[in-house]
Amino acid sequence: MTAADGAGGGTLQAPTAVRLDVWLDVACLFKTRSEAQKACRGGKVEVNGQGAKPHRVLHVGDQLRITRAAGRKQLVTVKAVAQHHLPKADARLLYDDTTPPPTPEELAVRELERHFWKSRFKAAPRTPDHRERRRLRSVKEGEG
Numbered sequence: 001m002t003a004a005d006g007a008g009g010g011t012l013q014a015p016t017a018v019r020l021d022v023w024l025d026v027a028c029l030f031k032t033r034s035e036a037q038k039a040c041r042g043g044k045v046e047v048n049g050q051g052a053k054p055h056r057v058l059h060v061g062d063q064l065r066i067t068r069a070a071g072r073k074q075l076v077t078v079k080a081v082a083q084h085h086l087p088k089a090d091a092r093l094l095y096d097d098t099t100p101p102p103t104p105e106e107l108a109v110r111e112l113e114r115h116f117w118k119s120r121f122k123a124a125p126r127t128p129d130h131r132e133r134r135r136l137r138s139v140k141e142g143e144g
Contacts, residue, residue: 018081020047021054026082027094029066029074039066064095070113072106074100 015103024036024045037054039045045052058078066074077096085091104112126133128136 015081015083017057017059018083019054020045020052020058021126022055023058023078023081023094026085026091028088028091029076029095038125043067070110073099 010014021033021036021040024030024039025033030036036045040052040054040056043051044067046063047056047058050065052064058081060078060081062078064076064078066076068074075098077098078094078131080094082091082094088096089118
């Protein structure tokens with residue numbers, strides 16, 4: 001806060017710079033600010049090609065590289081900064097996602113991984129519906 005927008009009753013101005021972890025949360029690139037902080041501390045976020053800590057000040061025009069799951073990189077250019085949460089549609093206007101589309105090889109690897117994990121774990125058993133409960137009850141009563 002500056003003196004102009006503090007207790008003096010002046011008008012509020014749009015911020016020109018904001019903390020990296022706050023911006024990542026406001027821009028909906030991470031679900032929570034604490035997740036954004038963990039990613040920054042873990043070296044998953046780079047600003048202008050350098051590792052960034054959560055308290056780093058972010059400006060319009062900065063380029064971010066976020067390392068996601070399975071080593072995928074998301075490239076983002078900051079178009080605007082905000083300190084407070086916005087509707088998701090407005091939050092998407094804060095950045096320009098310049099991530100190149102995945103190559104056919106990457107898509108094939110993702111598909112193989114998906115099938116592998118799907119085959120490794122069976123779906124959780126679902127709760128029986130009314131008809132199945134009635135059938136199970138009749139089987140139990142017939143045995144007793």
